[in-house]
Each structure stands twice: as C-alpha cells, then as structure tokens.
Amino acid sequence: MLNNILNNIKKKSLKERFLLVLGILFFLLYLVLGLFIIFMKNFPLAMQPIYRIAFGLLLIAYASFRFFRIINDNND
Incomplete structure (x- = not known):
C-alpha cells in the first residue's frame, strides 16, 4: 500500500505534488486548530x-x- 502511494507521488507533476503537500499542510492546520480550540x-x-x-x-x-x-x- 505504502509503495503504491509512493509510486503515485513520483508519477505526479511538480504542480500536483505541490498541491498534495499544500493539502496535507491544511489538513494538519485544521486538525491542530480544532484540538487547540477544544x-x-x-x-x-x-x-x-x-x-x-x-x-x-x-x-x-x-x-x-x-x-x-x-x-x-x-x-x-
């Protein structure tokens, strides 16, 4: 499973990889903000x-x- 994910990431263009990293960053931001507020x-x-x-x-x-x-x- 992890190997499949890594292969998919390598196949993505630079723009798609950037958007993936940005999406993960915002996921973590919302998660930490929610925990912080609670x-x-x-x-x-x-x-x-x-x-x-x-x-x-x-x-x-x-x-x-x-x-x-x-x-x-x-x-x-």
Whole structure:
C-alpha cells in the first residue's frame, strides 16, 4: 500500500505534488486548530465550553473530510 502511494507521488507533476503537500499542510492546520480550540483553557474569545468543543469538533471533522479527499485524489 505504502509503495503504491509512493509510486503515485513520483508519477505526479511538480504542480500536483505541490498541491498534495499544500493539502496535507491544511489538513494538519485544521486538525491542530480544532484540538487547540477544544483543549485551550484560556480561550481568547468569550464562548461557552459546549460551543467551543462543538466548533473544535467541526474543524476536526472538516480535517478528516480533507484527509479522505487527499487519499482518494492520490489513488488516481
């Protein structure tokens, strides 16, 4: 499986590889931001904890969606 992914990456053009790296970067950004919002005790915005957790989970769900899109696009 990993060998197949690496072969697909090598076959991509420079532009496609750049977009892949950019997609992974934004996936990690949304994931870390969601975790940061959930677990930060001194959150700078006045939000109730339930809304803060819901917003963090929404960001993590969006990160998961982006991750699966990256995986599906990489299989092509």
